[in-house]
Amino acid sequence: MADDINAKLASDGWCVVPGVISRDMAADAASRLWSIARSNAEEGYSCHLPGLDPNPSMVRVLTPLQSDELFRDLIENDTALELASAVVGQEVIVANCTANIALPGSQSMMLHSDLAFILPEPWLYPWSVNVVWCLSDVHKENGATLYIPGSHEWRLQADIPENAAELLVPFEAPAGSIIVMDGRLWHTSGTNQTADEERALLFAYYSASFLRPMINWTAAIPSELQATFSPRLRQLLSLDVFANTADEEADFQGHWKGQPVGAEQAMGEFRGVAARRSISPA
Numbered sequence: 700m701a702d703d704i705n706a707k708l709a710s711d712g713w714c715v716v717p718g719v720i721s722r723d724m725a726a727d728a729a730s731r732l733w734s735i736a737r738s739n740a741e742e743g744y745s746c747h748l749p750g751l752d753p754n755p756s757m758v759r760v761l762t763p764l765q766s767d768e769l770f771r772d773l774i775e776n777d778t779a780l781e782l783a784s785a786v787v788g789q790e791v792i793v794a795n796c797t798a799n800i801a802l803p804g805s806q807s808m809m810l811h812s813d814l815a816f817i818l819p820e821p822w823l824y825p826w827s828v829n830v831v832w833c834l835s836d837v838h839k840e841n842g843a844t845l846y847i848p849g850s851h852e853w854r855l856q857a858d859i860p861e862n863a864a865e866l867l868v869p870f871e872a873p874a875g876s877i878i879v880m881d882g883r884l885w886h887t888s889g890t891n892q893t894a895d896e897e898r899a900l901l902f903a904y905y906s907a908s909f910l911r912p913m914i915n916w917t918a919a920i921p922s923e924l925q926a927t928f929s930p931r932l933r934q935l936l937s938l939d940v941f942a943n944t945a946d947e948e949a950d951f952q953g954h955w956k957g958q959p960v961g962a963e964q965a966m967g968e969f970r971g972v973a974a975r976r977s978i979s980p981a
């Protein structure tokens with residue numbers, strides 16, 4: 700990744716990378732979100748979360764990964780993963796993945812940082828990162844996400860100034876870009892003041908692998924679907940047995956039940972230790 704992008708991420712806590720996917724692909728992804736929202740509604744799940752949004756003009760799609768391969772490709776996208784690792788460290792996992800379509804009339808949710816959702820204060824290190832896929836053009840008038848410059852340096856809730864709401868500025872980017880946002884950056888959704896623009900964003904939220912994700916992917920994704928996933932996607936979603944263990948350590952540990960050597964050798968070794976125990980009980 701270009702040095703200037705990494706330097707900007709480290710100093711400002713965010714960067715925009717344009718053209719990661721084409722405008723057509725972004726538009727296709729946005730229309731697939733609508734299909735997912737529809738199937739979730741058919742199953743009885745509303746895409747309005749009254750605890751988060753002041754009105755139903757924000758359409759929240761909570762299951763992109765489970766519902767469509769395109770979003771699984773985006774979560775594994777090389778550019779996204781490279782930037783996520785540049786913020787968080789080499790081993791990242793997926794903490795959550797959801798999308799918000801802000802329709803005209805949608806309004807701001809509460810100010811928050813994404814790291815605060817998964818880790819209590821103090822927020823000392825950039826242990827999470829949101830890669831925000833712009834599936835439409837995003838600008839102030841159509842409800843661009845608003846952030847507070849420098850807020851990734853706030854360590855405690857008490858550091859939030861009283862005039863925080865006055866400090867918000869929009870992330871603006873063309874469809875097909877990603878906005879990479881340090882998990883400590885305080886932000887909120889904007890207000891969509893346009894007559895007819897839909898602002899669609901996919902939030903691919905990654906964290907360091909020692910933090911528990913917001914979703915237990917093993918429980919959320921049907922096992923037949925999990926069986927089709929690549930090794931990298933399985934690792935990103937923590938689907939395999941080892942968790943909270945660096946890759947190399949998992950290699951030393953063999954199988955989670957022990958070293959896989961076969962019953963004959965394992966029983967021979969076991970009889971050896973059991974016999975020693977009977978001679979000299981611990």
Ligand SMILES: O=C(O)CCC(=O)C(=O)O
Nearest residue numbers: 799843844886887888889
């Ligand atoms: O939709 C947005 O612009 C921001 C959404 C957000 O931060 C969230 O849903 O946690």
